[in-house]
Amino acid sequence: MSCPDAIGAEDRATAGTVSTRVDVAIRGVRLAAPVRRTGGAGPSDDGHVVLGGLATALPLRSDSPYLVREGRLVREDPLGALLEVTDLGIEVEPVQRPRFYDLATTDGIPYEKIAKLHGRDVLATTVVQTCSRYAPEDRCRFCAIESSLESGSTIAVKTPAMLAEVAEAAVRLDGVKHVVMTTGTSTAPDRGARHLARCVRAVTEAVPGLPVQVQCEPPGDLATLTELKDAGASSIGIHVESLDEAVRRRWMPGKSTVPMAEYRAAWTEAVRVFGRNQVSTYLLVGLGEDPDELVAGAEDLVELGVYPFVVPFRPLAGTLAVDVDGAGAPGAAVLEDVSRRVAKALRAGGMRGADQMAGCAACGACSVLQNLNG
Ligand code: SF4
Structure with missing residues (x-):
């Protein structure tokens, strides 16, 4: 476990960089990134870069004051009729298009429609791109899982054989280090977890030792968590997005029908099966929750052995949050404050994202959080 005093000094030394990282996470960057996401299940509409040595996904926005010039992050601010240009002293290198994107299966499906490169070395896929909770009255208001399907940039169901083929190529050609497999929720009692297990088994048979994180809702029968582990998954994300009941009901009308007690039981069993800090959950900042309650909930998760992956709510075109509610990104101050406090709890609990074997953390x-050693 780290020494708290040393952490304080570390925090102070990186204060400026962290504030810039927070601001650029919200305001985005003007950049033509070769590796980017649009639509889909998680945070999206972003470009992937290595910023200050860390893999970073940033919103791509033409109205951002940030841009990349000669490999460094620069900020432009209007100053009367002039433009004040500040070199922020942070190196930025766009992640290059991976070579596996140029391949296709024997029946002609481009690998890029089966799985994508995330960060600099993660292969990410949504094994079932449809969600049983996608009726407008049920859908999570921040989610665009089916929009990438509608636009033709992916396919509805990825088979275990397809994923094994793509994973083998991505590791061989592009040095992929781990895999994230998420899924839309099915109507089956396991909510889609068993198809995930079949996909994990195929990938780990094709590339022995490749760490895979699975992401799913609490899978009904908790024995399914052991099935996922036995299939070869190294870590798991069971994503609640918010711990606040009112926020859950407002933002996730369908998903909030899964009681918090079910999440807690699934997290507890997952920690028993996968181990402390191999289980995580997303917590979104900016859904209207109380920041102190969010931090207290995150501290409780750390105690349980679950990594609270704190990310800003990102307004995406094609989601109900943007198209109907007109929701915007959280303020930089609240994101920085919450991230700092959660990172402190993670360090105190001896849990770092980098210690997870695979996945978003x-x-x-x-x-x-990674900028804060959390
Ligand atoms: S944190 Fe998760 S969703 Fe974000 S780029 Fe990395 S693997 Fe993808």
Whole structure:
């Protein structure tokens, strides 16, 4: 466990960089990134870069004051009729298009439609791109899982054989280090977890030793968590997004029908099966929750052995949050404050994202926590 005094000094030394990282996470960057996401299940509409040495996913926005010039992050601010240009002293290198994107299966499906490169070395896929909770009255208001399907940039169901083929190529050609497999929720009692297990088994048979994180809702029968582990998954994300009941009902009308007690039981069993800090959950900042309650909930998760992956709510076109509610991104101050406090709890609990074997916390690109050693 780290010494709290040393952590304080570390925090102070990186204060400026962290504030910039937070601001650029919200305001985005003007950049033509070769590796980017649009639509889909998680944070999206972003470009992937290595910023200050860390894999980072940033919103791509033409109205951002930030841009990349000669490999460094620069900020432009209007100053009367002039433009004040500040070199922020942070190196930025766009992640290059991976070579596996140029391949296709024997029946002609481009690998890029089966799985994507995330961060700099993560292969990410949504094994079932439809969600049983996608009727407008049920859908999570921040989610665009089916929009990438409608636009033709992915396929509805990825088979175990397809994923094994793509994973083998991504490791061989592009040095992929771990895999994230998420899924839309099915109507089956396991909510889609068993198809995930079949996919994990195929991938780990094709590439022995490749760490895979699975992401799913609490899978009904908790024995399914052991099935996922036995299939070869190294870590698991069971994502609640908010711990606040009112926020859950407002933002996730369908998903909030799964009681918090069911989440807690699934997290507890997952920690028993996968181990402390191999289980995580997303917590979104900016859904209207109380920041102190969010931090207290995150501290409770750390105690349980579950990594609270704190990310800003990102307004995406095509979601109900943007198209109907007109929701915007959280303020930088609240995101920085919450991230700092949660990172402190993670360090105190001896849990770092980098210590997860696979998945979003191991990648860290969508969160500021990695910039805070959380
Ligand atoms: S944190 Fe997760 S969603 Fe974000 S880039 Fe990394 S693997 Fe993808």
